[in-house]
Amino acid sequence: MAVQPQPFSGAEELPLELLHGELVCSEVLLSKDKDINELLSKLEFIGFSTGYRLIERLLKESPRFKDELETIKFICKDFWTAIYKKQIDNLRTNHQGTYVLQDNSFKFLSRISATKQNLEHGPKFLAYTCGMVRGALANLGIASVVIAEVTTMPTCRFHITITRSV
Amino acid sequence: MTIHNLYIFDRNGILVYYGEWNRKKVPSMSKEEEGKLVYGMIISLRGVIEKVSPLDIKDNSFHYRTSKYKMNFWESPSGVKFVMNTDLNSPNVKELLRSIYTQVYVEYVVKNPLCVQGEFINSELFAQKLDEVIKASLSYTSRTV
Numbered sequence: 269m270a271v272q273p274q275p276f277s278g279a280e281e282l283p284l285e286l287l288h289g290e291l292v293c294s295e296v297l298l299s300k301d302k303d304i305n306e307l308l309s310k311l312e313f314i315g316f317s318t319g320y321r322l323i324e325r326l327l328k329e330s331p332r333f334k335d336e337l338e339t340i341k342f343i344c345k346d347f348w349t350a351i352y353k354k355q356i357d358n359l360r361t362n363h364q365g366t367y368v369l370q371d372n373s374f375k376f377l378s379r380i381s382a383t384k385q386n387l388e389h390g391p392k393f394l395a396y397t398c399g400m401v402r403g404a405l406a407n408l409g410i411a412s413v414v415i416a417e418v419t420t421m422p423t424c425r426f427h428i429t430i431t432r433s434v
Numbered sequence: 435m436t437i438h439n440l441y442i443f444d445r446n447g448i449l450v451y452y453g454e455w456n457r458k459k460v461p462s463m464s465k466e467e468e469g470k471l472v473y474g475m476i477i478s479l480r481g482v483i484e485k486v487s488p489l490d491i492k493d494n495s496f497h498y499r500t501s502k503y504k505m506n507f508w509e510s511p512s513g514v515k516f517v518m519n520t521d522l523n524s525p526n527v528k529e530l531l532r533s534i535y536t537q538v539y540v541e542y543v544v545k546n547p548l549c550v551q552g553e554f555i556n557s558e559l560f561a562q563k564l565d566e567v568i569k570a571s572l573s574y575t576s577r578t579v
Binding site: 380385 | 542546547548557559562
């Protein structure tokens with residue numbers, strides 16, 4: 269009946285998860301005297317640079333995207349899989365430059381809560397990812413604004429609004 | 435198998451979680467005092483066991499049984515100690531405590547950036563998952579016994 273523990277199974281994504289958790293906690297939660305928005309935009313900018321470079325690496329072999337929707341779908345599938353080992357669960361659009369990406373069990377939130385507990389801390393863990401999406405789109409020539417919302421942990425939604433595309 | 439309650443201590447002896455499923459007797463002292471009492475007892479007991487042991491074995495778990503209940507102790511390599519009181523016919527509690535550690539504690543406390551090491555665990559998700567593991571083990575053994 270005893271199950272032998274596999275050493276380091278599923279530990280490939282662990283450093284990112286732990287690093288991100290520490291980044292949010294030490295930067296945002298513990299520095300009470302600094303303005304929280306300033307810290308969150310710093311985090312978002314770190315995400316922006318990361319996403320910008322990451323998409324370059326991921327698109328080494330892919331052909332150019334036909335249109336905006338194809339790009340967003342790539343973000344939902346391959347980009348998300350490369351980082352979180354899963355895809356976006358739901359994509360909605362109004363075909364006029366607004367997209368809503370829903371992730372039903374977001375990686376960084378899934379260990380914190382499955383209810384309303386700690387809901388106020390939820391958005392802090394999403395700033396980095398918003399930046400990553402914005403950076404990835406920027407390197408593909410699409411300027412956008414990305415905001416995230418959490419209603420119930422661990423489900424979260426990312427709202428992408430395209431401002432100008434080349 | 436009946437599980438009465440569970441104490442979890444961190445490596446410094448602070449009680450980080452107490453779970454109760456089936457405790458008939460009302461405790462005569464506060465949770466913190468009881469935690470200190472249990473912790474002191476297991477440290478002393480572990481010391482005696484090692485010193486008096488006729489065999490050269492260093493084990494990370496032991497248990498004692500009275501005529502009414504059995505107290506099981508298991509310690510992780512990182513010093514997290516689990517103390518669980520069960521009824522007398524409960525096999526494999528060591529495995530259960532180890533699986534609680536790997537599947538619940540590591541997943542929902544260690545990986546939770548909002549859980550500060552050394553403080554009482556407030557996460558409802560942890561409590562919920564712990565409950566699930568306990569209930570699953572109860573139904574497993576009642577099927578096989």
